[in-house]
Amino acid sequence: MAEINQRRVEQQLRNFERALQAYGHDEPLSRFLTRFFKENRQMGSADRRMTSRYCYNYFRLGEAVKAISLQEKLVIAEFLCEQASDLVALHQPDWLAAITAPLAEKIAFLQDQGIAVKDAIFPFQQHLSPDVRTEDFVLNHLIQPDLFIRVQQQATEQVEAELQRAAISFSSIGKAGYRLPNGSKLQELKGIAGLYEVQDQSSQQSLDMAQLQPGQSWWDACAASGGKSLLLLEKESAVRLLVSDIRLSILRNLDERFQVAKVKAAYRKKVLDLTEDVDHIMQGERFDGIILDAPCSGSGTWSRTPEMIKQFSEAKIAEFSDLQKRIAKQVSAYLKPKGQLIYITCSVFQEENEAVVAFLEASCGLKVETQQLIAGYNRKSDSMFAARLRKI
Numbered sequence: 001m002a003e004i005n006q007r008r009v010e011q012q013l014r015n016f017e018r019a020l021q022a023y024g025h026d027e028p029l030s031r032f033l034t035r036f037f038k039e040n041r042q043m044g045s046a047d048r049r050m051t052s053r054y055c056y057n058y059f060r061l062g063e064a065v066k067a068i069s070l071q072e073k074l075v076i077a078e079f080l081c082e083q084a085s086d087l088v089a090l091h092q093p094d095w096l097a098a099i100t101a102p103l104a105e106k107i108a109f110l111q112d113q114g115i116a117v118k119d120a121i122f123p124f125q126q127h128l129s130p131d132v133r134t135e136d137f138v139l140n141h142l143i144q145p146d147l148f149i150r151v152q153q154q155a156t157e158q159v160e161a162e163l164q165r166a167a168i169s170f171s172s173i174g175k176a177g178y179r180l181p182n183g184s185k186l187q188e189l190k191g192i193a194g195l196y197e198v199q200d201q202s203s204q205q206s207l208d209m210a211q212l213q214p215g216q217s218w219w220d221a222c223a224a225s226g227g228k229s230l231l232l233l234e235k236e237s238a239v240r241l242l243v244s245d246i247r248l249s250i251l252r253n254l255d256e257r258f259q260v261a262k263v264k265a266a267y268r269k270k271v272l273d274l275t276e277d278v279d280h281i282m283q284g285e286r287f288d289g290i291i292l293d294a295p296c297s298g299s300g301t302w303s304r305t306p307e308m309i310k311q312f313s314e315a316k317i318a319e320f321s322d323l324q325k326r327i328a329k330q331v332s333a334y335l336k337p338k339g340q341l342i343y344i345t346c347s348v349f350q351e352e353n354e355a356v357v358a359f360l361e362a363s364c365g366l367k368v369e370t371q372q373l374i375a376g377y378n379r380k381s382d383s384m385f386a387a388r389l390r391k392i
């Protein structure tokens, strides 16, 4: 083993502590770190990489092992999340023999040292949807997911060639989806801009259950910057599409994204708050299909953004569930008879998923045809939930 530079490790630890102190928990960690590194130009690329790794690993530990120092906590996080670590080698050299073991064994190893982490990594386990395999889900929280792209069907060869040229490794995940290492610098590949969308593997599957026909009218009711709308149009370009969101600014992003992707289909756009009565704006319009990709906790994506766990409180689950029921009830009124509602979340909580679907069936004149947890935790992707309901 190469000799460890103790001073360097100590410097890395100080960088991490400084970054953590400066982080206000009011923005995604990735955005904060980009700014932090800009403001600390003396940090070289190796320092930046290490600060980022320490911060993410630290947050991956969730609420586990509270009553110990930051450094001790980071050593545990490094031991769990990495296969080699100078920090562990310096502070817990006896642990090194177990650092390459499977995660379940590492957790058992810590347990033997009196360090219990398993139940605290993800503190909301009792809310998980029944189809989530709790142990797998929790352990995979310690692993950074991959990056996924969805490529326009006719452009797969061009995109593959460009990835090869840039020496970015990739593997195919079905028709036009690809798995890439996290952190791949796709934005530098200007020649293929617009030919692909960054979209998680589970998100790419979220409309598989939609039954699409040319000529149908669809409403993407919480469209944001259009991830699901683009997926819908890639599957069936001859639909009439209405997109809406509560935020005008994000619909402007949708316009830009559609432009870059050279979307030819005409679409209409409305700013709608779906907790309010929108009847006067909708003017009697009815749809063959509605996508409701509802505002949610995002808990199925927290292995990408582990800092979210600290900011979340259990009470918010019920708040999201209430909001989702309210919005879902409202939009379901705009379905034609036999029209379909595709209800989607990137949450793993039962209250945001199965409970909302059960409410729609019990109170909104819809029948559940299929519902599915799209489990990403065993394949380094996000977890989502999707259901197709039919208006009776």
Ligand SMILES: C[S@@+](CC[C@H](N)C(=O)[O-])C[C@H]1O[C@@H](n2cnc3c(N)ncnc32)[C@H](O)[C@@H]1O
Pocket (backbone or CB within 6 Å): 221, 222, 223, 224, 225, 226, 227, 228, 229, 244, 245, 246, 247, 250, 272, 273, 274, 275, 293, 294, 295, 296, 327
């Ligand atoms: C999960 S995101 C949608 C993501 C998007 N479908 C995509 O694939 O990129 C949920 C969206 O719901 C919107 N939203 C939140 N509250 C809303 C409300 N009361 N009425 C309408 N939209 C709302 C948010 O602005 C957010 O863009």
